[in-house]
Amino acid sequence: MLLYVLRRLLTAIPTLFVIVTLAFFLMRVAPGGPFNQERGLSPEIRANLEAQFGLGDPLWLQYVNYLNNLLHGNFGPSYNLPDFTVTELFAAGLPISAQLGASALILALLLGSMLGIIAALNQNKVGDYTVIAIATAGSTIPTFVIAPVIQLVFGLTWHLLPIGGWGDGALLNKIGPILTLALPQMAIVARLMRGSMIESLRSHHIRTARAMGLSDWSVVVKHALRGAVLPIVSFAGPAAAALLTGSVIVETIFSIPGVGRYFVEAALNRDYTLVMGTVVVIAIFTILFNLIVDIMYAVVDPRVRYD
């Protein structure tokens, strides 16, 4: 197993390299640059800035320099937020985004699984239809609708929650963003769990468990659920990578100083270093969580062996 993890981490290096390379050159194919904004800078200032950041060098040299810096853990300075390095921006924002994302993911997994199980046990009955209705609504209503509704109802009307802001991480400030992030994921988890549980409950070994007179709890939780969680595990990996790296919509609507905004803002501003930083962070998260998913597979299912 350890050997397997090591092997996977080793193969992550070429993967990352390919991602970085692709992102670097794709970014440069896009027209414009960090310093041609709507309010044009004078040519001298622009030339100065470009010289300072080495943007006048041939592209291959810039690429080699970037890789070299990256290998030393240096993501470079942000072009548009010149007072900060990319590393500083992530050090400040990533914990916030990750905290919200992780809470939302846990909430979605717990609630979604529960709803899914309830639906599966009441297949084609009222309970099932209720869950399907909730799940359909959850996955069809976009976050940019859910978020303002939460602000409106809980913030403006009932005064239960602040409308926005981080408030130095006060619990009440987190509830709105977490709910908004969790709802669509919960809907997906509920649907996945329902389908997976229905299939699992039909399997032959569940029939055996019933024929042996085992309790409903044991039949459902010990035997059916364990077999049914694998699709949820596969879903949770990429979902975790996406959630933990922040959401532009939620962070913008709730004025959260996370990193979700950077990807869009930086891409629009051609803030090359910040875009590259975001790509690397998301790539690392994705690779890492996929590895965790594969390890979880082996934990849940003894037939999965990696050595």
Add this chain to the structure above:
Amino acid sequence: MSTPETVLSVNDLRVRFRTLDGVVEAVKGINLKVGAGETVAIVGESGSGKSQTMMAAMRLLASNGEATGSVDYRGRNLLTLSKSGLNEVRGRKITMIFQEPMTSLDPLYTIGNQLIEPIQRHRKLGAAAAREEALKLLKLVKIPDPERRMKSYPYEMSGGQRQRVMIAMALANDPDILIADEPTTALDVTIQAQILTLLAELQQKLGMAIVFITHDLGIVRRFADRVYVMRQGEVVEEGVTEAVFSKPTHPYTKMLLSAEPTGRKAPPAPNAPILLQGRDVEVVFKIGGGFLAGDPMLLRAVDRINIALRKGQTIGIVGESGSGKSTLGRALLRLLGSEGSIRFENRDISKADKGDMRPLRRELQLVFQDPFGSLSPRMTVGQIITEGLLVHEPSLSAKQRDARACEALEEVGLDPIMRNRYPHEFSGGQRQRIAIARAMILKPKVVVLDEPTSALDRSVQKQIVELLRKLQKDHDLSYLFISHDLAVVRAMADYLIVMKQGKIVEEGMTDAIFDNPREEYTQTLMAAAMDPTKFRLSA
């Protein structure tokens, strides 16, 4: 024979399923009785309702199923018992083993864990005591190395061993009644015989009643005291086994008893040309291996086999699962890469690539075992059987193809009107006819039949065997008939090859081998195959 006390009585049991096509009545008001310590067989073909009867009794019906009537176990009606009352009977007094040994155990827990759970549930034993019990049970069902097996997962065991574990689980709480639903159908013949012997021994030792649900008359004859014959949800005949077998009264029972394929095939003329020939055919599979994972394991599935199929000949290839018989068939058709030489009509095809093989494909056809999985559910029967014509006779017009489809369907005994229907509307036997039509429409010379009758009921098997023999005669076909079913092979093949672990153990004229098997393995196979015409030895 004194009448034993009745432990289970099924009275006017009806089982209905709500389906999209309306309510289907699977069991239509049947009565059964099981005496203490008795062995009762419920025999019938698929769809007869024999399994659903016992599923209903155990309240294990699918969620769209509903049972009425009563199933009395010592004065308690199982159909109306509360859930907790029911679970005191299930697994404790009445237990069940199933047809699917590969999937009936939970793949995610160890054998030990799964054995201990029902013991603890029903007998309130501590963990250590329950573990001791489980270990005893594994010894009882003769699992080798039981200490180690406690920690094994189902996937680490063979089908026969898993079925032993199921039996151990079923007997864990010393039940009154063991319901065995086709317990050996999915197993190889030699394993079948071992499991049946084990069940008989355990019954003698523990004294429980056994309800055998089976389609196999050989098993009924050897093991059952009494038998109920079911057909389309009704019991058509019942009685003491020997009486029913020697003097069947219902025409259906008579038909079942005569359903064994009969007749022999004459060998082809000695100067018939060799059509397909394999020399030193070898297929090696690589298992595992890869980046940083070391060298792969090599599995020699087919080990230097020589075979020569003449025009008009049928070579039967028998062997148990894993013997390499199907792999050999596929290698000879070049559907799998292999070593050695393969010649078709005196042409070396062992190095032929996909493009070279394409024109030959129509002459070398294959019919599979699974009539359910091998037909595309989204194509009509007409489309399925004419698909090959699109490749091999592209000049045909749609009308001509349709005419050929009608011809082919008629030839396999189906009404050509059916060509516009979809496969799910057909029974297993009909589907196998469709699969045969799909091969025959191309007018092949060699057909590899890979267990074409194994998924079918005996009476349907017989029809398919007769159909295949007729087609062979009409078109002078050569067959490679792969099967584990000796009765069917005997009726189909004039030459026989017995395979084990990739090698030929014995070969020769079919009758000669059946009458006088030389090798020990062949003898075991023959002994294990149960002949329903012979009565059991033990009383």
